Structure formats: C-alpha cells, structure tokens
Amino acid sequence: VDVVDITALQRWLRTFAASVAEQRDHLTALDAAIGDADHGANMHRGMTAVVDALATASSDDPAALLKQTGMTLVKSVGGASGPLYGTLFLRMAPATGGATTLDAETFAKALRAGLEGVVARGKAELGDKTMVDALAPALDALDAALGGGESLAAGLRAASAAADEGRDATIPLVARKGRASYLGERSAGHQDPGATSAALLVAAAADAVAE
Numbered sequence: 001v002d003v004v005d006i007t008a009l010q011r012w013l014r015t016f017a018a019s020v021a022e023q024r025d026h027l028t029a030l031d032a033a034i035g036d037a038d039h040g041a042n043m044h045r046g047m048t049a050v051v052d053a054l055a056t057a058s059s060d061d062p063a064a065l066l067k068q069t070g071m072t073l074v075k076s077v078g079g080a081s082g083p084l085y086g087t088l089f090l091r092m093a094p095a096t097g098g099a100t101t102l103d104a105e106t107f108a109k110a111l112r113a114g115l116e117g118v119v120a121r122g123k124a125e126l127g128d129k130t131m132v133d134a135l136a137p138a139l140d141a142l143d144a145a146l147g148g149g150e151s152l153a154a155g156l157r158a159a160s161a162a163a164d165e166g167r168d169a170t171i172p173l174v175a176r177k178g179r180a181s182y183l184g185e186r187s188a189g190h191q192d193p194g195a196t197s198a199a200l201l202v203a204a205a206a207d208a209v210a211e
C-alpha cells in the first residue's frame with residue numbers, strides 16, 4: 001500500500017509496541033549507562049497502554065487515533081520521553097487534515113509536524129544526543145525520497161536507515177538535553193536511549209507500510 005489508513009496506523013503502533021517489548025531490556029541498559037535506567041520500562045508501559053486503547057477505539061479516523069495515542073503516552077509514560085512522544089502523536093493529528101486515508105505527502109507532513117512539536121517542547125537541536133538525532137535525519141530522508149518520486153514504502157525504508165545512522169551517531173556525542181546532560185563529557189561513548197526507541201518507531205512505520 002502506498003497510503004496510510006487506519007489499519008496501517010494500527011499496524012504501525014502494534015509493531016512499535018512489539019519492538020519496544022522486545023527491546024525493553026536493551027533500552028533500559030542504555031538508559032542505565034547515562035540516565036536512570038527506566039527508558040525501557042517507560043516506553044513499554046506507554047505502548048502497552050496504547051495497544052490496549054486500540055481495542056476499545058471506536059473511531060476509524062486517523063486524527064482521532066493519533067490524538068488518543070498521544071494522550072495515552074503523555075498519561076502513562078512519565079519521564080522526559082512521555083510528553084515528547086505524546087507531543088509527537090498529538091501534533092500529527094491535526095496535520096492529517098481530517099483525511100481518512102493519508103497519502104505519502106500527508107503522512108510525511110504529519111510526521112514533520114510531530115517532530116516540530118518535539119523540538120518546540122524539548123528544545124533539543126540536532127547533535128544534542130536525543131531522539132531528535134534519529135527523527136530529524138529520518139524525516140529528511142523521507143522527504144528526499146518522496147521528492148524524488150519514490151513510493152512511501154521506499155521512503156520509509158530510507159527513513160529507517162537514516163534513523164539507524166542517526167541513532168548510531170549519538171554514541172560519541174556529549175548530551176546537552178535530558179538527564180544524560182548531567183554527566184557532561186562522561187555521556188560520550190554511549191548510545192542515546194531515546195534515539196534508539198525513535199529508530200524503532202521509524203522502523204515500525206516502514207514495516208507497517210511495506211509493499
């Protein structure tokens with residue numbers, strides 16, 4: 001499919017929840033090194049609540065589902081990442097323009113609005129060793145692929161590769177936002193947990209839309 005409808009959105013959320021569950025201990029270990037060892041638990045709690053809420057969601061409106069997801073994450077995740085991931089989904093919702101089926105450009109624009117919300121809320125810049133370091137290059141790669149006439153599936157595959165590279169590039173960085181920034185230079189040499197979960201989010205989108 002080259003559009004994102006309610007089924008694809010649900011597939012995205014379920015796939016992300018499954019990868020978070022699978023990677024929970026890894027995310028926690030990364031956060032133990034430069035934070036407070038709760039990122040895996042935080043994200044797992046949040047995505048479990050999101051998937052639970054899918055079962056009772058009555059609407060087939062993508063904007064409503066994105067809003068519900070954002071609100072669930074804000075309520076259930078806690079920590080720095082809860083409001084930030086929550087904001088990402090909350091900001092995506094109005095950017096869908098109320099469409100039932102999002103074409104590639106609309107989905108890319110919605111993701112971009114989500115990232116802008118994360119940046120507005122967290123004030124992180126590229127290179128601050130946060131989730132933005134995975135998300136920003138991913139969305140740039142998506143825009144470039146779509147601009148070059150590629151399919152949404154191909155664009156999201158490129159986005160996922162760029163997110164993985166951005167995640168890996170956080171390793172040598174000194175954190176300038178969040179708990180890891182308290183460590184100063186000692187945060188260098190460790191992969192950022194939030195960039196790691198954000199790369200899973202983009203990979204899940206690529207899986208959900210795969211041809």
Ligand code: ADP
Pocket residue numbers: 031035036038039042043078079080081082084118121122123124129130131132177178179192193194195
């Ligand atoms: P907490 O640090 O409150 O325990 P988590 O462990 O769940 O929250 O999430 C930590 C992750 O949140 C970090 O690895 C980083 O990617 C992300 N993060 C923290 N602060 C910011 C910020 N201001 N902007 C963007 N991302 C941030």
Ligand code: MG
Pocket residue numbers: 031035036037038039079179
């Ligand atoms: Mg933490």
Ligand code: MG
Pocket residue numbers: 036038079080
């Ligand atoms: Mg915490």
